[in-house]
Amino acid sequence: MKTLITRWTQTSLVLRIAAGAILGIIFGLLLPQMSGISMLGAFFVGALKGIAPLLVLILVLDSLTNTPHGIGQKFRIIVFMYIISMILSACLAAVISFLFPLALPLSKASALPAVSSTSPHLFSHLLSDLTENPLSALVSANYISILFWSIIFGLALKNFASASTKHLLKDFTQSISKVVTWIIEFAPFGILGLVFEAVSTNGLSVFEQYGRLVVTIVGCMLGVALIIIPLISAAFLKRNPYPLVFRCLKESGITAFFTRSSAANIPVNMALCQRLNLDENIYAVSIPLGATLNMNASAVTITILSLAGAHSLGIEVSFGTALLLCLFSTISACGASGVAGGSLLLVPLACSLLGIPEDISAQIVAIGFITSIIQDSFETTVNSSSDVIFTATADYYHRS
16 A cells, blocks of 8 residues: 555656546546546545635745845845736736636536625725634635734744744744645545536536636736746846846746746756856845745736636626735735645635635635646746746846
8 A cells, every 4th residue: 555655646746637637527428427426526625625724824924934134135126026027927817817707617606696896895894804813714714814914923923033933933834835735645536526527517618618727827927928027127137138038948947847846946946047157145045035935927827716716706806906816916926835736725815805705716726726737837937937037137237
């Protein structure tokens, strides 16, 4: 049994998810009466729903508490580029989502009444939810309140906590990341159950919706990689940024596409910075920092999936709410790195802003895992390659 488990965990997660999806299609077409298979999907969605509130709390706490004090001018410029790229990426995703609205196959969507986020009631409800008791917020999965209190406590811990307390928080982050990893190991079985339920209910037409979702996400990420990131770099360098952009996409992005991990791509990025003759004192900090903070493509994923959920439920999203969603997506994306499933597990935070129930947001996350076979590779490519682009931009800017 131990040997079987080892072989299972050593096999690529992409291949395992693909196998689960294929089996789900086969069973859904040939054995639609075997409704018990869908229980695998229900278990997976339930596990995601259970871990997500605690994950958001710990990730935001750790991110704020362990951000270094007193970073220099170069680092401030790099961090500024990280943050502005995430905000612009989320805005691009929001615009594309409004121009080409997506509908997702959500099993409970038809039973929910359409609501509007344009009414003042939504914002008054948002404000009232902010200060809910932190423990109650965790139990009820009130992500707005969880985010609010995690920011408050994170800022307090950053300034007053001892080094041992900060180290303990880092240990908690690693522990919950390991729990998430165990849940993700069940993803192939969960995907099998979810695909079975979708195919047995809707037939193969459901994959047209999945295909449109993948095309939209990948298209936005290409826009981030080839338009937004070069524009930010050009604004500082005052020259054509594309030679630098294409070199980073080639030497960093290709490796990141297959590893699907910003953390695993850190040595590749460090070596590329050395070949670019960048200041080692800068990239030795900015590259690991970027693997944690710079998640522009993750902001795209979070924004598109949450807005697709809103469109599926008939929720009208106002311009002001969309801007607020972009900010939430940016904050969420900052905590995505280092966690299996990354951006997908932080989608419920953005969904909560739009009034999407927890059960539905968990289904949206599960759909994201189905499309992650392609989405996650492109996401990591854009995230990781831009770490080097922004580091080089800051270094070259201060040399000029």
